[in-house]
Amino acid sequence: MNKKDAYKVLTVGVIAAAALIIPISTFIKSANMPAKPFSETENRYLTVMPEFNSDNYFDKSFMNDFESWFSDRFILREEWINVKNNVDRLLGRTEIKDIFTVNGRMMEAWKGYDEKNLSANLSAMEVFAKNHPEQSVFFMLAPNAQEIYKDTLPAFCGAGDQKSFISKCYQTEGVHGIDIYNTLYSARNDYIYYRTDHHWTSAGAYAAYCEAGESMGYTPYGINHFNIEHASDSFRGTLYSKTLDNSITPDIIDFYIPINGNIKQTLTVDDGEEVKTYDSLYFREYLDKKDKYSAFLGLNVPILEIDTQLPEDVDKGSLLIFRDSYANSIIPFLTNHYSKITVLDLRYINMPLADLGVNVNQYGSVLFMYNVITFSADTNVKKLTFLDSKTDDN
Amino acid sequence: MVFSTPVFLYLFLPTVLILYYISPTKFKNVIILLSGLAFYSWGEPVYVVVMVLSTMIDYCAGLVMNKFEGKKVPRLICLIVSICMNIGLLGIFKYGPFILENINAIAGSEIFNVHDIYLFDLDFLPIDLLPIGISFFTFQSMSYTIDLYLGNVKVQKNPITFAAFVTLFPQIVAGPIVRYNDVAAELEDRSITLDLVYDGIIKFIIGLSKKVLIANSIGSLWTAVSAGDFGGLSVLDAWLGILAYTFQIYFDFSGYSDMAVGLGEIMGFHFPKNFDYPYMSKSISEFWRRWHITLGAWFRSYIYIPLGGNRKGLARTVFNLAVVWTITGIWHGASWNFVLWGALYGVLIILERLFLGKILQKLPAVIDCVYTMLLVILGWVLFSTPDLPSAGAYIAAMFGGTGILCDDAALYHLINYAVIFIVCIIGCTDIPKRAIEYLRGKAAYIINYGTAAAMLAMMLLCTSYLVDNSYNPFLYFNF
Numbered sequence: 101m102n103k104k105d106a107y108k109v110l111t112v113g114v115i116a117a118a119a120l121i122i123p124i125s126t127f128i129k130s131a132n133m134p135a136k137p138f139s140e141t142e143n144r145y146l147t148v149m150p151e152f153n154s155d156n157y158f159d160k161s162f163m164n165d166f167e168s169w170f171s172d173r174f175i176l177r178e179e180w181i182n183v184k185n186n187v188d189r190l191l192g193r194t195e196i197k198d199i200f201t202v203n204g205r206m207m208e209a210w211k212g213y214d215e216k217n218l219s220a221n222l223s224a225m226e227v228f229a230k231n232h233p234e235q236s237v238f239f240m241l242a243p244n245a246q247e248i249y250k251d252t253l254p255a256f257c258g259a260g261d262q263k264s265f266i267s268k269c270y271q272t273e274g275v276h277g278i279d280i281y282n283t284l285y286s287a288r289n290d291y292i293y294y295r296t297d298h299h300w301t302s303a304g305a306y307a308a309y310c311e312a313g314e315s316m317g318y319t320p321y322g323i324n325h326f327n328i329e330h331a332s333d334s335f336r337g338t339l340y341s342k343t344l345d346n347s348i349t350p351d352i353i354d355f356y357i358p359i360n361g362n363i364k365q366t367l368t369v370d371d372g373e374e375v376k377t378y379d380s381l382y383f384r385e386y387l388d389k390k391d392k393y394s395a396f397l398g399l400n401v402p403i404l405e406i407d408t409q410l411p412e413d414v415d416k417g418s419l420l421i422f423r424d425s426y427a428n429s430i431i432p433f434l435t436n437h438y439s440k441i442t443v444l445d446l447r448y449i450n451m452p453l454a455d456l457g458v459n460v461n462q463y464g465s466v467l468f469m470y471n472v473i474t475f476s477a478d479t480n481v482k483k484l485t486f487l488d489s490k491t492d493d494n
Numbered sequence: 495m496v497f498s499t500p501v502f503l504y505l506f507l508p509t510v511l512i513l514y515y516i517s518p519t520k521f522k523n524v525i526i527l528l529s530g531l532a533f534y535s536w537g538e539p540v541y542v543v544v545m546v547l548s549t550m551i552d553y554c555a556g557l558v559m560n561k562f563e564g565k566k567v568p569r570l571i572c573l574i575v576s577i578c579m580n581i582g583l584l585g586i587f588k589y590g591p592f593i594l595e596n597i598n599a600i601a602g603s604e605i606f607n608v609h610d611i612y613l614f615d616l617d618f619l620p621i622d623l624l625p626i627g628i629s630f631f632t633f634q635s636m637s638y639t640i641d642l643y644l645g646n647v648k649v650q651k652n653p654i655t656f657a658a659f660v661t662l663f664p665q666i667v668a669g670p671i672v673r674y675n676d677v678a679a680e681l682e683d684r685s686i687t688l689d690l691v692y693d694g695i696i697k698f699i700i701g702l703s704k705k706v707l708i709a710n711s712i713g714s715l716w717t718a719v720s721a722g723d724f725g726g727l728s729v730l731d732a733w734l735g736i737l738a739y740t741f742q743i744y745f746d747f748s749g750y751s752d753m754a755v756g757l758g759e760i761m762g763f764h765f766p767k768n769f770d771y772p773y774m775s776k777s778i779s780e781f782w783r784r785w786h787i788t789l790g791a792w793f794r795s796y797i798y799i800p801l802g803g804n805r806k807g808l809a810r811t812v813f814n815l816a817v818v819w820t821i822t823g824i825w826h827g828a829s830w831n832f833v834l835w836g837a838l839y840g841v842l843i844i845l846e847r848l849f850l851g852k853i854l855q856k857l858p859a860v861i862d863c864v865y866t867m868l869l870v871i872l873g874w875v876l877f878s879t880p881d882l883p884s885a886g887a888y889i890a891a892m893f894g895g896t897g898i899l900c901d902d903a904a905l906y907h908l909i910n911y912a913v914i915f916i917v918c919i920i921g922c923t924d925i926p927k928r929a930i931e932y933l934r935g936k937a938a939y940i941i942n943y944g945t946a947a948a949m950l951a952m953m954l955l956c957t958s959y960l961v962d963n964s965y966n967p968f969l970y971f972n973f
Contacts, residue, residue, distance in 0.1 A: 105688060105689075107943050107945070107946060108688055108689065108692040109688065110943070111692055111695065111696075111945065111946040112688065112691055112692055112695060114946055114949075114950050115695050115699070115949060115950065118950060119503070119507070119508050120508055122504050122957070123504040123505055126504070157539050158539050158540060160537075160539060163495075163537075163539075167499060167500070167501050170500055170501050170504075170505065171500045171501075171960075171961055174500060174961050177961055180957060180958040180961040180962065181958065181961060181962045183954075183958040184955075184958040184959050184961075184962045185962075187958070188711075191711070191913045191914055192909070192910060192911075192912060192913040192914075194909075195910065254910075255905065255906070255909065256903070256905040256906035256909065257902075257906050258902050258903055258906060
């Protein structure tokens, strides 16, 4: 070989080596993985190797699944994705997978809402309120971090105006809107939203709980009433799962445990298949997993019921909550005032409420608790029109 | 299968190349044939039959033509059979619905139920109508029978060698259009040298980077702009959007061709060059000598020149150009947008030949470049929008039809894509190439070893983009 060609040999050799080491190490990695692996960081099950047959060959699902299988198990998968996101950032991209990263915080982009869908949801709530005149119907719509920290977002990013969205929603007749916007905004220097997750923190939920007391008619407990337990300091949430950006400090999860701790509390969970009872609102087993936010009331289920033994002078009776996952952080506070709270997740409910054993008229109050991003894209609140029967016999 | 996927890069390609290199020379074409069938059927598990059929008919047509050596009529019949069969496949799979819909439109009634005729996607075969790359492999395969008829090539009696030509996976789905004549000798006898493999690897990695790093990055801007209602676009956003598409299609398509040429060299073939800095052209005629060169060459050799080219007077030249450019347009896809797009280029090239070319020569080069790019960009509007009304609406938005000069979306796009736009502008000129050649003259050692490091870095960077798998479109489904 000509000595002048040494650099060519080197180039060919290096590229060939990379092209062999990568697939071989991927197969070694794959062989050592469980049969149905779950990615904690990405919060999803990885694709399973498809079984070849003529059906999935001809409809190409074999090829598609095989390609996902290969890239899901790719050697150093998360590191590759990190490299990509960092290069994107260097190239001046401020938005990666609809997520803005500024001042050490990730925020989901909110680009607005579908007018028709929103009005269907709102009118379903209006009808619901009209059908239940005996009940006070409250509506708490939490702004998201990207609204409270809007001034830090890149210029012209087209972030929608959540404040006007909230006031528009609060015009719904018969529904009492609880304005927590200003409260959260003035607490913006506190740790009220997670940095790596789309939820608010317990501190954010506490601020909203204090603000809501006046409207809902309870006297909120001061901060001294609670022991704040730092349950985890290594929470990496849903936004992290999308960008895998390790440069953001992991989040802290706090539980606010009332100091008069001995109140008896039972949590009944109906996941649609079986009913289980717990004596705590906190599912500490999730603190060791990726999905740490589920430590609040557990996984999303159709129906939860929380019964709390409260002194009669404090007890405001029963409360029915329609919610998204933001509610999970505020409900523990509300249990200090309502001896019976039923929590419904309309995403998982497709039969009349009465058939689920929920009689709206038996409740003192009803609360719709959502955050703006979820509510603006929600397609389930409007189901109330046919899930909630008008008949108030019983 | 497409090149820019982890499965191709790290599973298919290493496996095929190992088998290819270790097998003895006489089995190398078998490896090409089998790998090509595997490659194509990965993306088209059903229509691989169409490709096999087309290959078999052209192979047989060649044999029969050879039998009747010296007899014009039987040879012509063989050629006509081959052309009719290939054009027929295109007609059925690519242009059928378009033709039937237009007959319906002209008749003003539903003569043909296009849905019943075409969307026979039986429950067990939910397939797209258009086989990927059909316009490439039919043209490639036809080049053999036409050249054989014209006496430019010798008959290929070995079915495996001929099938290896059609199924040669590097160029199967997105070109360049390799004519049989281009590779006839290498199909029989080729040598794989260090120089060739080295050049091939560099071309492949540069092509991959053009596709994955540049085209996909800028393409997401076009996706964002074109997703909305064109009636609400600001002037700035409309221009940014179509500029993004202009760069996306160049870096995507030329990147794909670079990858194909590079793979060819890695396997011992010399494929023709397909792109030569088209966005530096100073006229539309020049643009088409630099853009998708193998397509232009195909039409020139097999349509324009047989029609008489420019040797039969001005009127006939104009007619010939009109025919070629209408066909060029519709080759890119079955819709009126492509017909109009081709016709636009036909008219411009005729005008340049008549008088515009002489004027352009007298003007400063900058003005020539601006003239060319402006028309090319307007052409891409036709190319990239789904139908004529939306193309019209988009062009209106570019020229202020919506009454909005600039909005937040446009400024946001400008800020977010500024760096990648600069990369695109520099990258579509020959400046990087000239810079490297200049530096090689100064410090060859550093450039040579630097290239090795750069290639590895680019390959790994592309890998990181492909593993994330967020936005990686295949643009040539229409072709």
